[in-house]
Amino acid sequence: MSDTSRELDVILYGVTGFAGKLTAQYLARAGGGARIGLAGRSAARLRAVRDQLGAAARDWPIVVAEADQPATLDAMAARTRVVITTVGPYTRYGMPLVAACAAAGTDYVDLTGETLFVRESIDRYHEQAAASQARIVHGCGFDSIPSDISVxxxxxxxxxxGTGELLDTDLVVRGASGGASGGTLASMVEFLGTTAGDPQAQRQLRDPHTLSSDRRAExxxxxxPDLSWRRGGDIAAELDGIWTAGFAMAPVNTRIVRRSNGLLGWAYGRRFRYAEHLSCGSSAAAPALAGLATGLSKASFAVGGHLVRLVPPALLERILPKPGTGPSQSRRENGYYRIETYTTTSGGARYRVEMAQQGDPGYQATSVLLGESALALALDRDALPDRYGVLTPAAAMGDVLLARLPAAGVTLEVTRLH
Structure with a gap:
């Protein structure tokens, strides 16, 4: 149901970037009658994007807003029920918009995988957002909806x-194919470079409950451990014969899932333990591949930032893809991901959820997940829980997304195994 006290249901901020354009295209196809606006720094560039979206977007308003001009963000937040932002790196550009939405009582979604940005958002704006009844929802792309909604x-x-609480719960990426954009790589470089020499940041990143709603109650x-290689059979009997590596995004996704458990009053259980893995197959080389992949992921977090800081910024700019660029249309359309998540409950039951989506995970698939998250907040408000503040996808709109995502082409099937 639309909120007629606001001019618009959704404003997409950052539409001229790579992920922003894809999200705009999705909203133009699947907007469901939502009143949508497009926002960014340049009215001319915004109009150029709108002109490529077809008849559905012909009358979408253009909103000029800039991260370094807080008044423009305040005005934007006041016009709409929900803001989507694809403007990163979020540690550099994101916090003023969180502030604007928390003050205006405006819901907010992003696709960040920047754990320390989320932690700062909680510390600075959770209480204000809860008071204004704003839902600030981070991680609404491939990081971290498949993880959060599967659990x-x-x-x-x-x-x-009625089979009890969740105990050991493990997500396994069974297959994935995609690419990276200039914006994503810029965010990774920013993250690695700013945390490498910061002992407090490193401690927060190592803490499995760094995003906890109540650290003392965990x-x-x-x-x-975030990254470890294991035999598939040690995770679930159905995976016997394969080897798994630690999934590179586990240090991000696991924190979101654990925060959901806390925000939901530890509904998953007080003995809930969660980990993420990447299937390396069952070949003779699989154990070595699993060990190598896990080692490389650990090394990227341990020393990647120090290496980034040694490279002159001008050289980095020449090496990295430019912001606004990304995988080709063919690669986006032919990409995919497929995950399986297994759990055992305190009552002895075992379950598996399978989640899959066609499209490059970080872009094509993410545009669907991000768009559906915003539409859930904007159009399904009567079905949402009365929960506000800095939230996770599951805590903000879990049941609504369970209904919306399959209708948007996302496979989401739960099977009781025992």
């Missing part, structure tokens, strides 16, 4: 069956 689906199945489960 939420398992929780709903166990809850509905269950103490011993070691929870």
């Amino acid at each position: 939420y689906a398992l929780y709903r199945a166990a809850h509905d069956d 269950p103490r489960l011993g070691s929870e």
Whole structure:
């Protein structure tokens, strides 16, 4: 249901960037009658994008707003029920918009995978957003909706069956194909470079509960390594014969999932333990591949930032793809991801959820996930829980997304195994 007290339902901020254009294209196809506006720094460039979106977007308003001009962000937030932002790196450009939305009582979604940005957002604006009844929802792209919503689906199945709380829960990426954009690589370089020499940042990144809603109330489960290689059969009998590496995005996604558990009153359980893995197959070389992949992921977090800081900025600009560029249309359309998440409950039941989507995970698929998150907040408000502040996708709109995503072409199937 639209909120007629605001001029617009959704404003997409950053539409001239690579991810922003794809999200605009998705909203033009699947907007469902939402009142949508396009925002960015240049009215001329915004109009050029709008002109490519077809008849559905012909009358979408143009909104000029800039990250370094807070008054323009305040005005933008006041006009709409929901803001989508694809403007990163978020640690550099994101916080003023979070502030504007928290002050205006405007819902907000982004596609960030920047854990320390999310932590700062919680520290600075959770209470204000809760008071203004704004939902600030980070991680609404491939990072971290497949992780967060898959676990939420398992929780709903166990809850509905009365089989107890979730115990060991493991996501396994069974297959994925895609590419990287200039904007994503710029965010990675920014993240690595700014955290490498900061001991406090490094401690936060190592803390498995760094995004916790109440750090002192978190269950103490011993070691929870982010990146480890394992036999598939040690995760689930159905994976016997394969080897898995630590999934490179686990240090981001696991924090979001654990925050969901806290925001939901530890509904998943006080013994809920979560990890993410990448399938390396069952060949003779699989164990070595799993070990190598895990080692490379660990090295990228351990020393990547120090290496970035040694490279002159001018050289980095020449080496990296330019912001606004990304995978070709063919690669985007032929990309995909397929994940399986397994859990065992305190009542002895076992479940698996399979989630899959056609399209490059970071861009084509993310544009659908991001767009559907915004539409859920804008159009399905009567079905959302009365939960506000800096949230996760599952805590903000779990049940609504479970209904919306399959209708948007996302496979989401839960099976009881035992």
